[in-house]
Amino acid sequence: MAARVALITGGEGDLAQAIRTQLEADGWHVHAPGKARLDVGCSASVAAFFAPLERVDLLINNAGLIDDALVARMTVEQWDKVLSVNLDGAFRCSRAALKLMVRQRGGHIVNIGSFSALNGPAGQAAYAAAKAGLIGLTQSVALEYGPRNVRCNCVLPGFLETKMTRAVLAKRRLEVLASHSLGRLNTPEDAARFIAQLDSFAQVSGQVFQLDSRISVRG
Secondary structure, three states: OOOEEEEOOOOOOHHHHHHHHHHHHHHEEEEEOOOOOOOOHHOOOOOHHHHHOOOOEEEEEEOOOOEEHHHHOHHHHHHHHHHHHHHHHHHHHHHHHHHHHHHHOOOEEEEOOHHHHHHOOOOEHHHHHHHHHHHHHHHHHHHHHHHHOOOEEEEOOOOOOOOOOOOHHHHHHHHHOOOOOOOOOHHHHHHHHHHHHHOOOOOOOOOOOOOOOOOOOOO
């Protein structure tokens, strides 16, 4: 039986590499391209990458970036760049993958979200808006493609210690830890195990899963 095929965008990141390791250990064939091979912010790059693919059983929209600024100081270019990768990129890749998943009569899309979607922090309006949009995209795709046996879920992996967050943790580690009721951070490896397990739950779609111990003020 042929190995199932997974595609992880933003494949050079720490979380992507942890997911890749977990999936490969579970017998998956994994594509984990970096930006040079798959620039999710560019429609032509997405089309070129997907063109030779014969199937995708699991798409993990992991590519993302942060360019924080207060709203009054944020440029339109900053806003557009953050949304183009974090939200539009997920749309571009999902649309391409859905064509394959419909043809093969099944598939699963996992969008990597953020706690910022639930509690938008000051100075992070673009990122928070993009990640909140991912939740809406997740739910719409789940409803539209459920009848085609395609699932879509959103995972908020938590404040992971990665290349993207190490500078913040170097300055604000105690503050960040204090925001978690357990006083500790999740790990890329734990998040990867959850995502691999989530794929095995064939009846779960349209859901949002938060993997750390922060409590949303929205309840």
